[in-house]
Amino acid sequence: QQQVKQSPQSLIVQKGGIPIINCAYENTAFDYFPWYQQFPGKGPALLIAIRPDVSEKKEGRFTISFNKSAKQFSLHIMDSQPGDSATYFCAATSGTSYGKLTFGQGTILTVHP
């Protein structure tokens, strides 16, 4: 029940394409859903986050869509660039998780020029 399932494992798109990464969760207590971006040799960096009281959030070229009834959320990257090539992790937590972020397995995104 604590898992967050992320798909796909890897994704290849052309520059300008719109990669979509999906995550699903079971624990209905989760109420904060951040996405992290990780480049090789670096720690994960917060990209964007959403709470379940909104269905969509945009920050620049990054958009999170949230479907509370389906317990699913997804990341869309508009006008993708080669510099977006990285591993993306979704995560979930709640006030009762006591500091624990539960991460998805990660998606390796490659954007070809």
Place this chain on the structure above:
Amino acid sequence: EAGVTQSPTHLIKTRGQQATLRCSPISGHTSVYWYQQALGLGLQFLLWYDEGEERNRGNFPPRFSGRQFPNYSSELNVNALELEDSALYLCASSRQGRGTDTQYFGPGTRLTVL
């Protein structure tokens, strides 16, 4: 503002030895978190320290332990190292100890157990 720093960058140990990893949080942050990122296993929550106290630990054996110092820096100790402990160990910090505070990650310490 300086980010989370971790040392050493790389650490090589042999089975049965002990490893000590260090983390300095962002200035003003009181909470420190440790995660293990092993190949193929994603990021697994290890420990959470806030105001010098251990607040939560993940599903890891007791040979994984740590502490938080009065200046909020933290240390992760792994005793009786096993081959499967080889992983990237990430430290994160947050401003407060609320469950949904944003966690900012450091670059990690790569531990290799031979």
